[in-house]
Amino acid sequence: MSIPKTHYFEAQPAVASRPRTVRFRFGELDLTLQTDRGVFGSKGVDLGTRMLLREAPPPPLEGDVLDLGCGYGPIAIVLAKLAPGAQVWAVDVNERALELTRANAEAAGAANVTVSTPGKVPDEVRFEAIYSNPPVRVGKGPLHALLLEWLPRLKPTGAAYLVVQRNLGSDSLARWLTEEGFAVTRLKSKKGYRILQVKAAS
Numbered sequence: 001m002s003i004p005k006t007h008y009f010e011a012q013p014a015v016a017s018r019p020r021t022v023r024f025r026f027g028e029l030d031l032t033l034q035t036d037r038g039v040f041g042s043k044g045v046d047l048g049t050r051m052l053l054r055e056a057p058p059p060p061l062e063g064d065v066l067d068l069g070c071g072y073g074p075i076a077i078v079l080a081k082l083a084p085g086a087q088v089w090a091v092d093v094n095e096r097a098l099e100l101t102r103a104n105a106e107a108a109g110a111a112n113v114t115v116s117t118p119g120k121v122p123d124e125v126r127f128e129a130i131y132s133n134p135p136v137r138v139g140k141g142p143l144h145a146l147l148l149e150w151l152p153r154l155k156p157t158g159a160a161y162l163v164v165q166r167n168l169g170s171d172s173l174a175r176w177l178t179e180e181g182f183a184v185t186r187l188k189s190k191k192g193y194r195i196l197q198v199k200a201a202s
């Protein structure tokens with residue numbers, strides 16, 4: 001019997017649910033987050049995600065902020081707790097991940113998180129900042145399409161912060177973003193990860 005192949009970026013993960021909790025400490029925050037099989041980082045908050053939160057600038061204190069590909073919500077919830085006056089959009093295609101983010105945001109008292117499928121974010125929303133541990137494993141074409149869908153929704157003064165592993169193509173992604181006309185700065189390179197800042201070219 002073959003084991004069904006599953007990916008963390010499916011709308012409905014094929015693997016049966018097996019809920020668990022993980023603890024995530026970030027600065028003063030001490031979060032207990034629900035996770036599940038079929039969701040990215042289900043055994044603990046990813047090293048790249050931790051690095052992004054540590055190395056990227058803190059979120060703006062107000063306005064709309066996006067966590068693109070929120071998984072079970074560690075980035076969105078930390079941003080929302082650091083900036084209670086901001087509106088944090090937590091977006092994913094994986095419905096199990098979205099349910100977990102909803103529950104985790106509520107448990108953390110992060111009322112300023114709006115959990116949404118990509119298509120439900122109103123067209124007119126423009127972001128002060130985007131934070132993402134993007135779904136590199138979807139493949140180059142879909143990843144590029146995803147970034148070209150969301151990066152143009154930054155406000156002119158806004159910036160996106162991406163964490164990408166070097167061996168999963170961070171440097172070629174940075175080159176491609178530059179070719180597409182974005183201003184890309186490598187903020188940090190550590191333990192095989194790059195933190196990229198992406199802005200609209202001036």
Ligand SMILES: C[S@@+](CC[C@H](N)C(=O)[O-])C[C@H]1O[C@@H](n2cnc3c(N)ncnc32)[C@H](O)[C@@H]1O
Pocket residue numbers: 008009010040041045046049068069070071072073074075091092093094097118133134135136138146
């Ligand atoms: C590397 S994981 C990061 C998850 C979470 N932010 C974290 O740091 O633990 C990338 C996430 O992007 C989501 N994703 C894949 N394709 C997407 C798309 N087209 N739009 C939004 N999210 C997507 C995946 O389901 C996955 O949860």
